[in-house]
Amino acid sequence: MSASLPSNFLLGFATASYQIEGAVDEDGRGKSIWDTYCHLEPTRTKGANGDVACDHYHRFEEDLDLLQRYGAQAYRFSISWSRVIPKGGRDDPLNEAGISFYNRLIDGLIARGITPWVTLYHWDLPQELHDRYGGWLDVQESQADFERYARVCYERFGDRVRKWITFNEPWIQSIFSSEGDSSTEPWIAGHAQIMSHARAVAAYNRDFKPRQGGQIGISLNGDFFEPWDSEDPLDAEAAERRMQFHIGWFANPIFLKQDYPACMRQQLESRLPKFTEADFALFQEAESDFYGMNYYTSQYARHRTGAPSKDDYLGSVEELQWNKQGRSAGEASGLHWLLSCPEMFRKHLTRVYKLYGKPIYITENGCPCPGEDNMMREESVKDDYRCRYFADHLDAIGRSTREDGAVVKGYFAWSLMDNLEWSDGYGPRFGVTFTDYETLERTPKNSALLLKNMVKVRCQSVQ
């Protein structure tokens, strides 16, 4: 009983454009920074690139059939900005062929009774904007261009898309945005994305929501942290500070309409950009409807002594996977950074809901099974570890909603299929569908077929 989920709990699956689409040179798509990055520095992505990826651009109908077979009520995908506006800028021409691809995708979802959840930005900035002004390092230019891109998407897709996510994990984009000065640039890139989010949400709320009636939010990532030494108040502070540096960085201005967390101001001083009165006024018009949570794992935090270095973005904290007693945060998965920690997930949900007060949708959660990167299809589809990971995390949601009072409305498994895992290339397999990268054939793993029932039984147990 205690593990039960709210009765109208939403189940979906998630992907991102560059990780699955391929067809990078087709139908007028412009280059994104990820095309450049993969080709310029192949060693940084284990030799992989998204030129073909899962070839979803050509096989999307088959992928939509899979979603239907898995009982998905919703599908979260991202739009490739440079497919819609190849050069990306506010005065640059639209690409009708790219728009038409997303129209077909959206129509295909609706025909199958699946609700589209659209992420506007999942890290694939048009290369041209990077060349023109350094992308997210130019706070003014980037927000003007992002607002126009968002408006184009609302205009062209908003009659059918009612769920919008502005950014996926701005934290990751920010900490990797440094081009030279890592003591200031992550904070500038973060500021640019916060302002771009606010501009896009204000535009939606003012000019589209009254007519289209949709909802808009953002997907923030962030691990949960517990003190390394549960007896040491400095470690307790370090754990909280670590989460403020990760989540509060974005959630304070976006959800609380406040300045950056005090601990960030204290450590970063003038290196942290300032919000103006006009920015705060904009935040008032940029009310988000939900908190999108990408969650994978948890850790322990140990305080550091001495002055933090100028390029520290963790909040002067050492991150550890075990505590003072040597207890591991959770069971190992197929990736070194990902341990399964459902109890800490429950605490994380409760903390985030209490702090920011918005309904939570889990917009990503998942894992590769131990050893899965070396498995052939027959072995990989028997993904017991993944099934257990999903079940344990659904139970944690149940406990957080029933016993701790958090409001969690839905869950998107990451990912619909094995895909390009960014700098880890095609090694780690996060999919509920096995992708054969030679033939591009898809095969459902057991988890894909079982997840619907896992949600259903947990919903029924409360009725």
Ligand code: BGC
């Ligand atoms: C990202 C995904 C990624 C996943 C697993 C998230 O940080 O949004 O694109 O594949 O984690 O690493």
